[in-house]
Amino acid sequence: MRVLLIGAAGQLAQDLAPVLEKGGHEVQPATHEQLDICSPEVVRQAVAGVRPECIINTAAFHRVDDCEDQAEKAFAVNVVGVRNLAQAAEQAGAALAHFSTDYVFGGEKRNPYVETDLPQPLSVYAISKLAGEFAVRRYCSRHFVIRTCGLYGMGGSRSKGGNFVETMLKLAAQKKTIRVVADQIITPTSTADLAERVLPLIESERHGLYHMTSTGQCSWYEFAAEVFRLAKVAADLQPTDSRSFGAKARRPAYSVLDNSQLRSIGIAEFRPWQEALAEYVNRRQSL
Numbered sequence: 001m002r003v004l005l006i007g008a009a010g011q012l013a014q015d016l017a018p019v020l021e022k023g024g025h026e027v028q029p030a031t032h033e034q035l036d037i038c039s040p041e042v043v044r045q046a047v048a049g050v051r052p053e054c055i056i057n058t059a060a061f062h063r064v065d066d067c068e069d070q071a072e073k074a075f076a077v078n079v080v081g082v083r084n085l086a087q088a089a090e091q092a093g094a095a096l097a098h099f100s101t102d103y104v105f106g107g108e109k110r111n112p113y114v115e116t117d118l119p120q121p122l123s124v125y126a127i128s129k130l131a132g133e134f135a136v137r138r139y140c141s142r143h144f145v146i147r148t149c150g151l152y153g154m155g156g157s158r159s160k161g162g163n164f165v166e167t168m169l170k171l172a173a174q175k176k177t178i179r180v181v182a183d184q185i186i187t188p189t190s191t192a193d194l195a196e197r198v199l200p201l202i203e204s205e206r207h208g209l210y211h212m213t214s215t216g217q218c219s220w221y222e223f224a225a226e227v228f229r230l231a232k233v234a235a236d237l238q239p240t241d242s243r244s245f246g247a248k249a250r251r252p253a254y255s256v257l258d259n260s261q262l263r264s265i266g267i268a269e270f271r272p273w274q275e276a277l278a279e280y281v282n283r284r285q286s287l
Contacts, residue, residue, distance in 0.1 A: 001025045004052035006037060007059035011155030011163060015195040016056065023199050032059065037081035047088040054095045054202055057085050065248040067125035078128035079135055086139035095142040097202055102149035102186065104130045107252025114258045115209045123249035144201060145209045149257055153191030154283060168224045172235035182221035182239035185254045187213040190276035197267055206265045211257035214273035226274060230281040
C-alpha cells in the first residue's frame with residue numbers, strides 16, 4: 001500500500017512511518033513545509049503526484065489555549081484542511097485515516113466514553129476537531145476517524161515542541177515548583193503503541209470511528225508523579241485544580257476513552273499506560 005503521511009515531522013508520524021514500512025507499505029512523508037493542507041490546490045496536486053491508496057493525517061493546530069485566540073487558524077487547519085484532504089482522498093479513491101481527540105467530550109461522565117456517546121466540546125480546539133471529524137465522514141467514504149488522548153513519543157523528546165513528559169522533566173531540571181491539575185482525568189497514550197495498532201486498522205478496511213488509547217486512567221498530576229518516579233527525579237510537584245490553574249480553554253474533567261470498536265474487530269487491546277510510560281522513560285534514558 002502506498003501511504004501519504006501528512007505531518008511527517010510530528011511525534012506520532014515519526015512512530016508511524018517505521019511501523020508502516022516494516023509492514024511492507026511504501027510511505028511518502030509530507031511535512032507542513034512541504035504540504036499546506038489549507039490549500040485545496042496544493043493538496044490536490046500532492047495527492048495526484050503520490051497516488052496514495054491511503055492518506056494518514058497527523059497534522060493539526062493542537063495548542064489548546066492558543067486556539068481560543070486564534071480560532072480562524074484552528075478552523076483553517078482542523079476543519080478546512082481536513083476537508084481538503086477528505087475530498088482529495090475521495091477523488092483519488094484512497095482511504096483517509098484522521099486523528100481526533102478525547103476533548104470532543106464534555107467530561108460529564110465518570111466511566112469511559114464509547115464511540116456512540118454524544119460529543120460536547122468545551123473549547124475552540126475541541127469544536128474544530130469535532131467539525132473535522134464530520135468533514136472526514138461527509139467527504140470521504142473510506143475513512144478512519146481515530147480519537148486518542150495525551151500523546152507522547154520519542155519524536156517529542158527530540159523536537160522543540162516536546163510533549164508533557166519532556167515538559168515535566170525540563171521543569172524539574174530547572175528546580176521549579178511544578179503545579180499540575182489533579183481534577184482532569186485522562187489516559188496518557190504512547191505514540192509507539194498507537195502506531196502499532198493503526199497499521200492493522202488501516203489494513204482491515206473496517207472503516208469508521210475508533211477510540212484508541214492506552215488502558216487505565218489517571219489525572220494529569222498522577223501522570224506527572226509517575227514520570228518523576230520512573231525517571232528517579234526529585235521534583236517539587238504540587239497538585240492544583242482547573243479553576244486555580246486558570247488555563248484559557250476549558251478542558252473536560254473526565255475524558256477517558258473505551259476502545260470498544262477496536263476490540264470488536266479483533267485488534268489487540270492497548271497495554272496499561274504505566275507500562276507504556278515505563279518503556280518510554282527507559283528508552284529516552286538510554287539515548
